[in-house]
Amino acid sequence: MIAFDKETIKNLEYLNKINLVNSACGYKSANLIGTKSKAGISNLAIFSSVTHFGSEPAIYGFVLRPTTVRRNTYDNIKETGIFTLNPVFEEKISDAHHTSAKYADETSEFDKTSFTEEYKENWNAPFVKNAPLQIAMKFLEEVHIKANGTILILASVEKIHVRKEMVSEDYFINLSKGKIAAISGLDAYSVPEKISRFPYQRPKK
Amino acid sequence: MIAFDKETIKNLEYLNKINLVNSACGYKSANLIGTKSKAGISNLAIFSSVTHFGSEPAIYGFVLRPTTVRRNTYDNIKETGIFTLNPVFEEKISDAHHTSAKYADETSEFDKTSFTEEYKENWNAPFVKNAPLQIAMKFLEEVHIKANGTILILASVEKIHVRKEMVSEDYFINLSKGKIAAISGLDAYSVPEKISRFPYQRPKK
Structure with a gap:
């Protein structure tokens, strides 16, 4: 084992620092967040911090760093109150990663990648x-983290559209059947192939 | 595609609801949080919500649900200010999942699984x-989420111990070399085998 203490990391x-710290906490979700400004400019940006916060009601959160230029997503959500979550899938990992490029505000990532916008039911x-x-997600609350000025966005799940063959009998969504990716670090993608489920655990006698 | 709207989900x-909502947001990190009470009782519990919040300084967060009985982790962190993060790895997935069983407060999960406690440098x-x-993690801040009463714990990375062969030249930790697992839903584990890294993206001309 090798060790990195706080002072060494600091x-x-x-680039070495952000590689190390971003990869040490484990695999992360890979989601494309779709938004549209009031002026009608669409935006698509990749996030690795979408996290489950609750199921009753269904709430997810994700983190925005104030120091990055990824403000379109935040501004559009604050303007319209809504966004979409779309997982990164194997066929399009390269395009998904490209949404991290810093385009001008008036440029839509849909015009710079092979992704196509889809609108459903007046959303x-x-x-x-x-x-x-x-x-389909609706903004609920934002939390400013004192420790480093990041913003946690909390939002409610309004509607889930999913390929039928991915949904198990007990409503578990098998992500591997959709070839959905996970992220590690800043720039690494994996598409897990095998998923093993374990029973509910009770204390041993 | 099939669709589940808010009312249908509600x-x-x-069990179907928590399966669906927990799996739709993508792959999650799989970490065992180790703590010790002031009275000296150790605790080990699995969490799928550890998320990167920042690298300068290095900060991770995780979510606690007030409705679950997983309070030992919270109480111990509040008593001592410290905890450890240890990823779930392939060989021990079954034991890691077993730490979700609800044992009495005076029982250590280290006594009920094949995991062994290790202490380093007076931590x-x-x-x-x-x-x-x-x-090694140190408590920084807790945030109470208004939307559903969950608690977000923020903590600073104090020291990272890692197998040397997992660390790339640019300090990226290759999780697949440690056979580290990801979680989906409540009870599903994957061990991604292949990791592909992509270059830093700049806007296309």
């Missing part, structure tokens, strides 16, 4: 066409 | 012996 060269935020899962 | 049978929270990664 003094690492910037005025773009879904990613052909994504195996598409989730 | 009215699902409880008075137990690491999981032989885990490919072991992280």
Whole structure:
């Protein structure tokens, strides 16, 4: 084993530091967040911080860093109150990763990648066409984290669209059947092939 | 595609609902949190919500649900200010999942699984012996989420211990070299085998 203490981490060269700290906490979800500004410009951006916060009611959260230029997503959500979540899937990992490029505000990532906007049932935020899962989300609350000024966005799950063959009898969604990716670190993608489920655990006698 | 709207989700049978909502947001990190009470009772519990919040300084967060009985982790962190993060790895997935069983407060999960406590350098929270990664964490801040009463715990990374062969030249930790697992839903584990890294993206001309 090798060890990196706080002082060593702090003094690492910037890219090394963010590689180390971003990869040590484990696999992360890979989601494309679709939004549209009031002026009608659509936006698509990749996030690895979408996290489950509750099922009754269904709430997810994700983290925005104030220091990055990824403000379109935040501004559009604050303007319209809505967004979409679309998982990164194997066929489109390269395009999904490209949404991390810093385009000008008036540029839509849908015009710079092979992704196509899809609108459903008057939901005025773009879904990613052909994504195996598409989730309509509504803004609930933002939390400013004192420790580092990041913003946690909490939002309610309004509607889940999912390929029928991915849904098990007990409503578990098998992500591997949709070839959905996980992220590690800043730039690494995996598509897990095998999923093993375990029974509910009770204390041993 | 099939669709589940908010009302449909709300009215699902409880287990179906938590399966659906927990699996739709994508792959999640799989970490064992090690703590010790002031009275000296160790605790080990599995969490799928550990998320990266920042690298300068290095901060991770995780979510606690007030309605579950997983309070030992919270109480111990509030008493001592420290904990450890240890990823779930392939060989021990079954034992890791067993830490979700609801044992009495005076029972240590280390006594009910094959995991062994390891103490390093006067850090008075137990690491999981032989885990490919072991992280010493210090409590920073707790945030109460208005939307559903969950608690977000923010903590600073104090020291990262990691197997040397997992660390790339640019300090990216290759989780697949440690056979580290990801979680989906409540009870499903994957061990991604292949990791593909992509270059930093700049706007296309």
